[in-house]
Each structure stands twice: as C-alpha cells, then as structure tokens.
Amino acid sequence: MGILTEAMQQALTEQRLIFVATVCPDGTPNLSPKGTVMVWDDDHVLFTDLASPGTMRNLENNPAVEINTLDVFARKGYRFKGIAKIHRGDAVFDTVVDRMRTGTATLQGLADSVRAIALIRVEQALPLVSPGYWGGATEADMRRQYEAYWSEINAEWHSGQDAG
Numbered sequence: 001m002g003i004l005t006e007a008m009q010q011a012l013t014e015q016r017l018i019f020v021a022t023v024c025p026d027g028t029p030n031l032s033p034k035g036t037v038m039v040w041d042d043d044h045v046l047f048t049d050l051a052s053p054g055t056m057r058n059l060e061n062n063p064a065v066e067i068n069t070l071d072v073f074a075r076k077g078y079r080f081k082g083i084a085k086i087h088r089g090d091a092v093f094d095t096v097v098d099r100m101r102t103g104t105a106t107l108q109g110l111a112d113s114v115r116a117i118a119l120i121r122v123e124q125a126l127p128l129v130s131p132g133y134w135g136g137a138t139e140a141d142m143r144r145q146y147e148a149y150w151s152e153i154n155a156e157w158h159s160g161q162d163a164g
Contacts, residue, residue, distance in 0.1 A: 001042055012045060013039060017035060020065060036100075045082070049117070055118070065081070072150075073143045083123065088115070
C-alpha cells in the first residue's frame, strides 16, 4: 500500500472541485481550481491541463505542488504535497485520455481538450479538518450546520432572483 489511503483516494475521486497550489517564478503562490483530478495509483495523483497555462508553466519551473480536497459540508479533507512531472504526447498522456474517454460523461466530453497531464508523486498526505471539530462536534453535526447554512444562502439568492 502506498501513501494514499482508501479514504484519501475516495476524497480525490468524489470531490469535483479540488485546489492546486504552485509557485510562480517570482516566488508568489498560485492557487487554481481543478475539476479533473484523478488517482493514478497508491502514490500518485494527476490532473489534466484543459486551461491551465500558468499552473503548467509554474510546475515546469518549480515542480513543487500542493493539492487540497475539501468536503464543504463535512468540513474535512486532505492536503497532498508532492513533485509534479508534466506529460505531453507520451504513454501517460495517452492512458489518461483513454481513461477519460471511458469515464463519466463529463470526463468523456473533456478528453479531446487535454493539452498535458501533471502527474504528482505524493510525498506527504495529511488530513485537513475544520477547527469546528475542536469543541467536540461530530461530522453529522458539521454536516447539519453547513447544509442549513448553504440552504439559507440558496434561498436568499433565489428570493433575490425572484424579486428582480
């Protein structure tokens, strides 16, 4: 078994908005949302370059990367630190695009738009947990609280739309 536990792999598979942090050439951080993060194996995660020229340039200049997943309702996730290698037109690239073509309808629709693959060797994987748990809240408590919050926000947004 590699560094990625079953729970980590599940989070990486189920969460559809995952954030990738890279370092710009001037040393400043770059945070970019990704919707095509996939587990490659027990030690590697990848994402595709659909519209990420800045992220890819950053990784070519400095391959250090951090990936964060978060279940917004459970207020839990993971942070993965590693080193990326960019793949274009090679066996890794072809395998990922083929995997996308046989995946979900969303991935199938994106397969022909892939420009590159960032394959990350995960060197550190840690839990990401909201301080809301520090007082003894359970995951069910956190889910109820944030589902109610988002339901209220959604209702306010829709009432504003109806008024306009």
